[in-house]
Amino acid sequence: MKKLVVIMVSFLFAIVPVFAGGNGEAANDSGEGTVTLRFMNWGSAEESTKAAFSAMIAKFEADNPDIKIENIPLPFNQMLDQLLILNAGGTPPDVAQLSGYWMSAVTNAGMLADMGSLVPAETLSDFYPTLLESLTYDGTLYALPWSPSPVVLYYNKELLRRAGIENPPTTMQELFDYAERISALGSDGDNNTIYGLGIQSKKLGNAGLYFLPYIWNYGGDLVDENGNVSIGNAGTQRALTVAQKLFDNNITPAGLEIKDLRNLFAQGNLGFHFDGDFGYPVFLGLSPEGTGFAKDIGITQVPRDSLSMTNPYLEHNLGVFAGSAHQEAATRFALYLSSPEAMAIYNANNGNKTPGRYSVESLPFYSNPENAHMQIFIDTMGVAKPFPQKSPNFLAAMEELAEGIQRVGINNEDPSIVTSDLQARIERIYAEN
Amino acid sequence: MFNKQLTKSQQDTRFAILCILPVFLGLTFVVFAPIMRAIFVSFQKYKITDVNPPAWNNFENYRRLFDTGLFWTYLGNTLLYIVAVVSIQVVIALAIALLLNTNIKGRKFFRGLFMIPWTIPSVVTALLWSWLLQPQYGVLNYLFYTLGLQSELNRLWVQDPQLSMVSIVITSVWRQTPYMMIMLLAGLQSVSKELIEAAEIDGAGKVKVFQHVVIPSIRPVLDTAIVVAIVNNSQMFTIIYNMTAGGPMNRTTTISIAAYKHAFISFDFGTGSALGVIWLVILSTSVYFYRRYSDKKLSAYL
Numbered sequence: 001m002k003k004l005v006v007i008m009v010s011f012l013f014a015i016v017p018v019f020a021g022g023n024g025e026a027a028n029d030s031g032e033g034t035v036t037l038r039f040m041n042w043g044s045a046e047e048s049t050k051a052a053f054s055a056m057i058a059k060f061e062a063d064n065p066d067i068k069i070e071n072i073p074l075p076f077n078q079m080l081d082q083l084l085i086l087n088a089g090g091t092p093p094d095v096a097q098l099s100g101y102w103m104s105a106v107t108n109a110g111m112l113a114d115m116g117s118l119v120p121a122e123t124l125s126d127f128y129p130t131l132l133e134s135l136t137y138d139g140t141l142y143a144l145p146w147s148p149s150p151v152v153l154y155y156n157k158e159l160l161r162r163a164g165i166e167n168p169p170t171t172m173q174e175l176f177d178y179a180e181r182i183s184a185l186g187s188d189g190d191n192n193t194i195y196g197l198g199i200q201s202k203k204l205g206n207a208g209l210y211f212l213p214y215i216w217n218y219g220g221d222l223v224d225e226n227g228n229v230s231i232g233n234a235g236t237q238r239a240l241t242v243a244q245k246l247f248d249n250n251i252t253p254a255g256l257e258i259k260d261l262r263n264l265f266a267q268g269n270l271g272f273h274f275d276g277d278f279g280y281p282v283f284l285g286l287s288p289e290g291t292g293f294a295k296d297i298g299i300t301q302v303p304r305d306s307l308s309m310t311n312p313y314l315e316h317n318l319g320v321f322a323g324s325a326h327q328e329a330a331t332r333f334a335l336y337l338s339s340p341e342a343m344a345i346y347n348a349n350n351g352n353k354t355p356g357r358y359s360v361e362s363l364p365f366y367s368n369p370e371n372a373h374m375q376i377f378i379d380t381m382g383v384a385k386p387f388p389q390k391s392p393n394f395l396a397a398m399e400e401l402a403e404g405i406q407r408v409g410i411n412n413e414d415p416s417i418v419t420s421d422l423q424a425r426i427e428r429i430y431a432e433n
Numbered sequence: 434m435f436n437k438q439l440t441k442s443q444q445d446t447r448f449a450i451l452c453i454l455p456v457f458l459g460l461t462f463v464v465f466a467p468i469m470r471a472i473f474v475s476f477q478k479y480k481i482t483d484v485n486p487p488a489w490n491n492f493e494n495y496r497r498l499f500d501t502g503l504f505w506t507y508l509g510n511t512l513l514y515i516v517a518v519v520s521i522q523v524v525i526a527l528a529i530a531l532l533l534n535t536n537i538k539g540r541k542f543f544r545g546l547f548m549i550p551w552t553i554p555s556v557v558t559a560l561l562w563s564w565l566l567q568p569q570y571g572v573l574n575y576l577f578y579t580l581g582l583q584s585e586l587n588r589l590w591v592q593d594p595q596l597s598m599v600s601i602v603i604t605s606v607w608r609q610t611p612y613m614m615i616m617l618l619a620g621l622q623s624v625s626k627e628l629i630e631a632a633e634i635d636g637a638g639k640v641k642v643f644q645h646v647v648i649p650s651i652r653p654v655l656d657t658a659i660v661v662a663i664v665n666n667s668q669m670f671t672i673i674y675n676m677t678a679g680g681p682m683n684r685t686t687t688i689s690i691a692a693y694k695h696a697f698i699s700f701d702f703g704t705g706s707a708l709g710v711i712w713l714v715i716l717s718t719s720v721y722f723y724r725r726y727s728d729k730k731l732s733a734y735l
Contacts, residue, residue, distance in 0.1 A: 081697050088481045105700065110484035192569060193587055202592070202680065255568065255592020255681065264569065392482050396699055406681045411594055428501075 035329045036068045040083065041097035044073035048281045052349035056342045060333060067329050080105065087111045087323065094324040095334055098143055100315035101209065101389045101398070103135060108392040112142040113320045118331040119144070126357045127338075134386040135317060143317040145356040146338050147346075149276030150313040150380035151213065154283070155298040159185065159194065159271045168300040172217045175272060175303045176242065176251075182271035183251040196251040198261035198273040199243055201405045206258050208398030209387060210274050211405055213302050213312055214239035222388045222397060222426070229430050231401070232423025240408045240415035247409035254410050262286060266293065274302065276314050277377045280352045299376045301383070313384040315356075354381060397426045468713070475706035482700045494707035503683070503691070507708070508715075510598070511667065511687040517602045518609070519662045525606065526613035526658075533614075534621045544618075551611035559675035562604040566590035591677045594684050601673050601685055605666065613658045620654030621647070656727045660720060667716050688712045 039057070043049040050073070057069045072093065074082055080102045086092050087109055098106065106112055115135075116124070124132065124141075131145035153175070155168050163182045169175040179196025187193050200207035215221065220235020246252040253264065262279060264270040266286035273279070280297070287293035302311045318334040320327055336342055340360050346353050347365045354377040355361045366374050388394065404422050407413040439447070475494055479487035498504040533544055550558070565573050568587045577583045590600045624647055632642045648655070670689045673679065679686035679694060686694070688708055696705030 084481045084700060105482045108484065109482045191586065202678070204678070253569065253587070255589045260569075269569070399698070403680075403682055410589070410592065410681055 034066055034068055035326045036070050037095060037324075037326060037330055037333055038070045038072055038093040039095045039097075039333070040072045040074060040079065040093040042074055042076040042079055043097060044071055045075050048278075048285055049349075052346045055345045055349055056337060059342070059345060060336050064332065064336075067333065069333065083111065084109060087321070090323065092321040092323040094321060094326055094330040096319050096321070097146070098317045098319045100134065100317060101387055101394060103137070103143065103317070104390050104392045104394050106319065107137045107142050111319070111321055111323070113322045113324070113327050114140050114142070115144055115320065115331070116141040118320065118327060119335065123335065126359050128356055128358070128381070130384075130386075131315065131356055134315070134389075137390065143319040144334050144338055146316045146318050147277075147343075147353045148313050148315045148356050148381060148384075149278055149354060150311055150377055150384045151210070151274055151276055151302060152311075152376060152380055153300050153302055154265060154273045154275055154279060155300065156265065156268060156271055156296055157298045158268065158296045160298070163271070168298055169272075169303045170300075171305045172214070172303050173305065176246065179246070179251050179272055180249070183249070188269060192267070192269050193250070193253070194269050194271070195253050195264065196271045197246060198256070198264065198270050199246065199252045199405065199409070200257055200261065200402070201247070201254055201409050202257035202402070204257055204399070204402060206398075206402075207405055208401030209312075209314075210258070211239070211243075211401060212387060213274070213304075214243065216312075217304055217306070219306075222394075222401075223391070227391075229397075229423065229427045231397075231426055232420050236422065237415050237419040240404065240418055243405060244408040244412070244415060248412070252409070255406075268293075268296070277352045277354050277374075280373070297373075299373050301376065301380050311380050311384045312387055313381065315386070352377070354378060391430060393429045393432065396429050400425050400429065471706045472710050474702055475710045477703050479703040479706075480699075480701050487703070490703070494703045495711070498704065498707060498711075504708075504711070506683055507686055507688045507691045510683075510685060511689075511712075513598065514602065514605075514669070514673075514685075514687055515663055515666045517598075518605045518666050519659060521602070521606050522610050522613050522662055523655075523659065526610050526617055529610070529614045530617040530621055533618055547614060548611045550608050553608065555608065555671035556675055558604060558608045559672045562600070562607070563591065563676050566600055568592065592681055594681055597677050597681060597685050601676050604672050604676065605669065608672070609662065609665070613662060616654055616658045616661075617651065620651035624650040652727075656724075660723065663723075664716070664720070667712070 041053065044053040053071070053073075057071055061067065061069060076099075079096070079099075083092070083096060083098075083106065092111060127145050128148070131148055132141060135141055135143045135145060153168065159182050160166075160168070160178070162185055163178070165178050165181060169178050175197065181196070182194065183196035185194045200210055212222065215231075215236050218235035218238040220231070220233040220239065222229070222231050224230040243252070247254050253261075253270075256264075258275070261270060261273055262275065262282050263286055265273045266283045267288070280299075283297060284291050284293055289296075304311075318337055320330040320334055324330050338357060338360075340357075340363055343353060343355065343360045344363055344365065347363070352374065354374070355363075355366070361378070365371055366378070391397070400422060404418045407418045408415050474487070476489060476491060477487040478490040478493065529547060533540055533547075537543070553561070565571050568574065568589050571590070573590075574583070574586060574588055577588075578586045588596075590596050628646050628650070629642055632646050637645070668689055669687065670693065673685055673687060673690055674693065677685045679690040688711075692705045692708040692712075694705075695701045695708060
């Protein structure tokens with residue numbers, strides 16, 4: 001009898017973990033005639049935006065009692081992995097917030113529905129054509145633009161004043177010269193170093209992404225007009241050489257990623273920093289002065305030596321999944337999120353969302369003098385171009401570029417060797433597909 | 434249920450098998466089956482960003498790993514990391530265990546204190562040390578600079594190619610030493626006092642007693658602790674990924690980090706699995722030969 005009991009207990013201990021996984025299937029219908037949509041996003045996982053997302057969802061549910069939204073927050077860094085794994089496992093969400101430079105990976109995986117067949121042409125005409133074009137792959141529109149975010153140059157007005165600089169830079173050379181002057185201020189009252197310019201140098205795709213404007217400024221690019229890898233050009237080498245000088249002279253702090261640079265800027269220890277419109281509320285949240293820091297924040301377009309060089313922009317999009325059983329309802333929700341009604345709620349709770357639709361431009365938020373800085377973002381969209389993100393290997397290429405920045409900035413390697421290595425490595429990556 | 438015609442020994446054997454069987458079945462589902470699946474996938478072109486189904490590609494994933502030469506970088510980093518962490522851990526854990534094996538005041542309190550790092554989750558440990566080593570705001574930089582131990586205030590640690598491996602080794606040793614310490618302490622407490630007394634009577638000093646009595650006595654525990662440490666550190670992912678993500682410039686990319694990056698950054702499950710399989714073979718072979726060597730040494734002492 002004792003032996004039998006021991007065997008049964010052993011069996012129970014062994015078998016429980018096997019069934020601990022559950023069935024992984026979420027109910028998609030919450031009641032008769034009611035549809036539940038699974039909405040994956042990182043906005044609900046971030047302190048600065050979660051209130052806005054909750055408010056938008058609540059409003060939609062109130063106006064659409066036949067649809068319930070199952071909000072699934074995930075940190076930004078995990079979103080793409082989880083989407084790809086869920087899709088491979090046959091359980092994708094219905095709608096997801098997507099970052100622009102993931103689009104090639106998700107479209108290549110066949111995850112997204114054809115928005116051109118789900119959204120009427122008249123509604124599509126309300127979106128900025130350049131944004132629709134960037135989300136169109138082989139003639140198919142795979143997502144709806146939600147909130148483009150032009151990369152702009154933030155500057156600390158107080159540091160510029162102390163360095164004797166009257167106006168923000170308009171050319172890259174001015175930017176580097178002014179950064180040097182700010183760096184010469186030395187340290188603040190707490191002995192923390194003051195840096196002139198932030199350049200990301202941790203090996204993350206983001207670092208490569210934000211370095212492209214420097215390469216563009218000197219006439220280089222990741223790919224040429226035929227889509228061939230062309231990063232091993234003189235523009236890249238020049239940009240890396242300049243970056244090396246900035247790191248060597250401690251004008252730029254080494255080994256940091258964007259959240260570290262945002263922190264430095266918010267603490268008042270960084271003169272110039274490139275970021276999207278979403279950086280602004282983050283600075284105010286991180287600064288010891290809180291919203292009082294707004295008086296010290298200046299915003300201008302990315303400086304360029306040549307007017308032919310355009311400004312890059314990032315974008316947040318909304319994708320409806322091909323595996324969703326409720327594509328029509330999911331499309332209604334996605335259209336609502338990008339509508340003036342939802343954007344009004346978004347801006348009221350978080351602010352600083354650049355419009356992606358003509359109808360959103362007319363919101364009172366944008367004509368309010370207190371939000372005058374938004375005009376910089378809107379004007380910048382007029383001269384902005386997307387990143388060259390249509391290859392499924394774009395992210396991997398940006399990681400290689402980030403490593404190139406580390407090699408010249410931290411390891412002090414020869415920029416010409418690093419440039420030719422980048423060409424070889426990225427060519428090999430692009431050839432793998 | 435138990436055939437009374439079987440001998441007692443046979444009955445006990447059958448009972449033992451029945452006890453182990455449920456656990457074995459569970460392990461089959463959650464350990465062996467995924468390993469078999471990974472071996473199978475390692476021979477496929479399997480990218481989850483590719484709408485085409487996975488296709489058999491023989492040894493292509495393996496060939497590509499060796500062609501780029503990156504595999505040797507990953508292997509070198511992994512071996513360096515394991516050797517550094519395990520060897521430092523053994524020395525520190527043994528030293529603390531020897532101290533706690535004496536009749537010092539507050540022994541129980543110190544034992545509890547030394548166990549604290551082990552109770553902190555790895556990801557929290559990684560974040561904690563990342564902040565301690567942060568170039569602009571880290572406490573350690575401020576401390577070393579104030580004490581005159583370094584000339585620059587904003588020294589890079591996890592971002593520096595030379596110091597990044599040092600940073601993760603220190604963090605791993607800090608977290609894992611308590612576990613080894615407890616195992617060695619248990620071993621030390623089982624060393625025969627008569628043997629030690631006999632050696633001292635024969636004129637052996639403390640060093641000779643330690644070398645010829647204590648070490649051989651705790652040899653089985655020491656070997657087990659080292660093997661466990663090697664296996665644990667060969668799988669180490671959390672601390673390395675959260676502190677350096679394998680950087681800068683692949684200086685801390687071990688095989689486990691590389692496998693993750695291939696699978697979840699490049700979304701190439703085939704190559705990620707191939708890395709895992711290669712490491713499985715290397716590790717299993719190493720542990721097998723180490724145990725054989727160790728058993729021979731133990732027999733020689735006994």
